[in-house]
Structures are given as C-alpha cells and as structure tokens.
Amino acid sequence: MATRKSKALNIEYPSAETVQIIQQSLLSWYQNDHRDLPWRKNTDPYSIWVSEIMLQQTRVDTVIPYYERFMKQFPTIFDLAQATDEQVVKAWEGLGYYSRARNLHAAAKEVVGKYGGRVPDDLITISSLKGVGPYTAGAILSIAYNKKVPAVDGNVMRVFSRLFALTDDIASISTRKKMEKIAEHLIPDDAPGDFNQALMELGAMICTPTSPQCLFCPVQSVCNAYHQGIQEELPRKKKAKPPQEVPVVVAWITCDEYCVVEKRENHGLLRGMWSLPTWEEITEEDAVESLQNICAEKQLSIKDIRIVGKLEHIFSHRHWKITIVAIHLEKKQDQLLSRWKWINIDELEQIALPNVYRKALDLLF
Template sequence: MSEKDKELFFSSELLGWYRKVRRDLPWRRSRNPYHIWVSEIMLQQTRVDTVIPYFARFVERFPTLIDLADAPEEDVLKHWEGLGYYSRARNLQAAVREVAASYGGEVPADKESVSGLKGVGPYTAGAILSIAFNQPEPAVDGNVMRVLSRFFCLEEDIAKPATRVRMEALAKRLIPEGAASDFNQALMELGALVCTPKSPGCLTCPVMEHCEGRMAGRENELPIKTKAKPPKKVYRLAVFIEGTREHAGRVLVRRRPATGLLARLWELPHVEAPNESVWASSESAGVWLAGSLAAEGLLVKPKDVVADAEHVFSHLHWYLKVWTAVAEDASLLPGEADDYRWVGPEDFDLLAWPNVFRKLVSDYFNRDFY
C-alpha cells in the first residue's frame, strides 16, 4: 500500500468509526466557539470525566463570552476551583476580555487572531478553528501524537518541538475535505478511548489493519518521548493560627500574590523549611516556623503537628507538615489586611482555595484532626 493510500485509509476509516461511536459530550452538542474554547482549556491536563461537571457549572454561571469577560476574577477562580493549573482560568478570562474589546464579543475565525489570544497555543487554536468553524487546521496534542506515532511507526521524540511541527503537517494532510471538525475530534477520541498510553485496545481499533506500529509489535513502545525531570521536592511548614475572643472558632488565612504560582488563591500561612531534617524534627521545625512567620509580622507560638499533606505541581512537589498555633499578641496579627482574613466554617466556602488547603481547612472545621 502506498503512503497516500495508507493516509486515505486512515482518514476514511477513522471518520466513519467516530460518526458511529462518538461520545455525547456537552461541548459537542453545538458549534458554539466559546463553549468549545472553554472545554479545550479545561481538558488540558485533565480527564474528560473530571471536566464534564466543571464545564456544566462554568457555562451555567458564565453562559456567554461577555459574561465571563465581565465577571470578577475571584468568581472565575471559585468556579475553576479543583481543576488546578489556575493560570488557565486567568489566561482564558484575559483572552475573552480581549475578544470582547477587539472583536465585538465574537470569537475570531482566523488563525492569526485566534493564535494571538492569551493562553491559546497551536493546539487550542487548531481545536477552535477546526471544531467550531470546520477549518482544515490540525489540533495536535499528546493523544494525537501517540496515535500518529503508532499508526505510521514514527520514532521521533514527541517531546521535541520539531517533531510536533512535523506531526502538525501530517495531521493537516490527513484531514478529509469538509470534515475537519469531526476528523480532529475522531483523532482525539481514538487516543482517549482505544489507542491509550498503556494497554492499547488494538483489537477494537478501526485502523488496526494497516497500523505499522502494531504490525511491528511496537505499539507499547511508541511514541518515543524523553522523560521530564521529576518535580523538585520542597518541604513546607503550614499553620492553623487559631483565633481568640472575637475570632474564636476561626483561623487566619492569607491570599497569595497577584502573580505567580496559585496566584490570588487563599491558603494557610506556610513557610519553606531549610531542609528535610528541620522539617521532620518537631523541635527544629517549631522554632523555624515561629521565626519565619515573625519575619512576616505573625507572632505565634506553634503547638502541635496535626497533619501531613502533599501537593504536586508539574515542577514542584510540596511536602507539608501542618501545625496549630496560638497568637503571642493578637493585636499584631494582620487580620484586617487585604491579604489576610479570619475564616470560619460559615464563610470558608466563599473563597477559592488550592485543593490541598481546601481539604486541610475543611478537615480542621470538621475536626477530623482530633
């Protein structure tokens, strides 16, 4: 079979399969480019089953692009809470504000304009243009590169930018005329349901007959991908500063800075330990925690370790040891400052938290530590 015939076989068989078995996903029920955009941003680094309820809640609260553009950032972050990678939500809101200001509130249908929006890379631009507008643009993510690597037995490292560029050219060549929307979704569907990272379901694959990777017995080896560095281990000491008098039953929390990691989300005060040994030693950790917090203006006396927790980012792995503490001088606590707040069970759920701190504070109020 010639290379061209193989490509025609792949495209036609895959498209026919998709039109018979495609999942009924909420963002597939229309060609609304705003909904497709939101879904594609949510689906980055996140499984479909996880995204479905978040997507429904998000578009119910922000049904149009203008609604999202006009919303307070805290409201957007609250409706994103639990999905992680919060820069996605901030970039999405910044981009829809640009669309509202520069494109009359209508998602642009040309590659240059869409690609210029904040947080919209080549994959997201291709997904919007192909799925919403049926334009023959490739949408190449990890799923798609895995499928193409296996079917065509490609041995290039998919972690390299040059490989992605070549994959995009191949994917664009495969798009049947007039069927970009269904075909790109078919590629994604095959990677998600059949041509999975481990134990691919070759016997149920619609293009199995001419899959070079399978015929070579290499379906479990491909794609080739350089392993990323493991996230750096960071040891942190967090604290429940328990309120007294008018703040009894509450804990002091703080809001993270406006930029950077977990920007503007709420958390327990915490500091980085100088090394794992200090972090693991109750005596040393208590002294270090008190001193570090004092430098921030929080004069507290650590009492007991009540929990351990972890939080993994793409580049960092936080190990948290959580203490309780009482204020040495309540008048010195910056409880009235904009970025500090005394929080009780009744208003805890109004704030947006990273998952690890949401669970810790919830457990504290439920007294799961005692």
C-alpha cells in the same frame, strides 16, 4: 504502505490510498461510536474553547461537572468577560492549573472588547489570545468554523507515532511540528472538525497509552506499529525530570472562631490566590521554632503551637512535602503580615482555595 517523502522536513507522508482509508475509517467510526460529551452538543466556539482549556492536563470525567457548572454560571463570552477574577477562579476551584482560568478570562475580555464578542476565526488572531496555543486554536477553528487546521495534542501524537511507526521523541517541538504537518496532510476538506475529534477520540478510547485496543481499531489495517508488533513500545518520550521535592510549612492560625488566610504573591506558584500561610524550604524539624520566631517578630502571642499533620501535594514541577502547624493565638491581633487577613472560619467555604489547602483543611477537620 506506499509513501511520499518530504526531504526538507524529513517526513514520510502516507500515500493517497492510505490517506483515504484513514479518513473514511476514522470518520465512520467516530460518527457511530463517539462519546456523548456536553461540549459536543453544539459547535459554539466559546463553549468549545472553555472545554478545550479545561481538558488540558485534566481527565474528561473530572472536567464534565466543572464544565457544566462553568457554562451555567457564564453561558456566553459576555458573561465571562464581565465576571470578576475572584468569581472565575472560584468557578475553577479544584481543577488546578489556575493560570488557565486567568488566561481564559483575560482572552474573553479581549474578544468582547476588540472583536465584539465573536471568537476570531483566523489562525493568527486566535493564536494571539492569552492561553490559546496551536492545539486549542486548531480545535476551535476546525470544530467551530470547519477550518482545515490541525489540532495535535498528546492523544494525537500517540496515535501518529503508532500509526506511522515514528520513533521521534514526542516531547520535542520538532516532533510536534512534524505531526502537525502529517495532520494537515490527512485532514479531509469536507470534515476537518469531525476528523480532528475522531483522532483525539481514537487516542482517548482505543489507542490508549497502555494496552491499545488494536483489535477494535478502525485504522488497524494501515497501522505500521500494529503490523510490526511494536505498538506497546511507542510513542518514545524522553523522561521528564521528576518534580523537585520541597519541604513546606502550612500554618493553621486561629483565635476563637477566626483563622488567618494569606493572599499569595502575584507571581510564581498559585499566584494571587488565597491560601493558608505557607513557607517553602522549612523542614518539619524546624517548623515549630521558625513559626514561633515569625510570630514573635509580629508580636503575636501564642497560646498553643503544635504539628498537627503532614501531607504531600505534587504540582507540575514541585512536590510539596508539607508539615501543618496549628497555632492558637491569645488575641485576634491586627498586626499581621501585609498579605494576611482574619476571616471567620465559616467563610473559608466562600473563597477560592487551591486543592492543596482543601486537602489540608480536610486533614485538620
């Protein structure tokens, strides 16, 4: 493959002939073979935005029903901007990474307040919105507004690593910048949106993390990794630290048909969300005694206390090893911690509870 080298950026750009082969092969493959996904039915910037935020760290199959429900509940950016935080988080319940929902909501309000509800079509303005990083900005601008802006996600990084046999660590920022420059060089003037989607689709369907389907790949003829037989060795990525293991106690505090829920702090993990009362750094051995002490401090009289189950939940940086303790109180006393409140057990369905607590409730019931 003939190349042109940019010394300053240490990038070897593919030749004009290779670029043309990649563009034509990918576009014609995408036009014939792309998946029929709900967010591909139109090029409305708001719906593309919602789908791209949901797709971060989440599989397409998981996202589809959430996306359809979300768009039914908030069909326009105005509907989303007018919704309460609680409604938005509830609609997101189960998808995890709730800061995505909060940022999207805040950004929708900004777009309605500042730009009359029109999603900005320039890179600087759109990138200033909460939760809109370079990939999301590129996806919206190229797909909705046909702008020649790269949208480089993990799929695209993998494809480029193999296509150009790049051994750079794909977890590093400089590699991402390098890939964005290569993408800029490849995007055709007349079909930026389709081309970006074709690259993502290739990474999702053919050039998959394990066992890439090279025999069916539209760009096999110009793929360096395939010709060198090293496609399974790429991309290179420095191993991330495993999530930190933390012992956690979750309490299921009840009295008659009522249970206690806790509003989490406005910072840190699952910030601002409803949960069951939770303490980090308490081990299973200390669980019962620690909770007895907490109840004694609050003058809550315990009728019964015992460990009823264990479960594990992994967030991006934390691995909770959870002991669930059931506490039955003598009376539905009101002197609770400030972030606690009594609700009827039937009402649990109506509040947005993170997955980890849904798992705990499944175990309890």
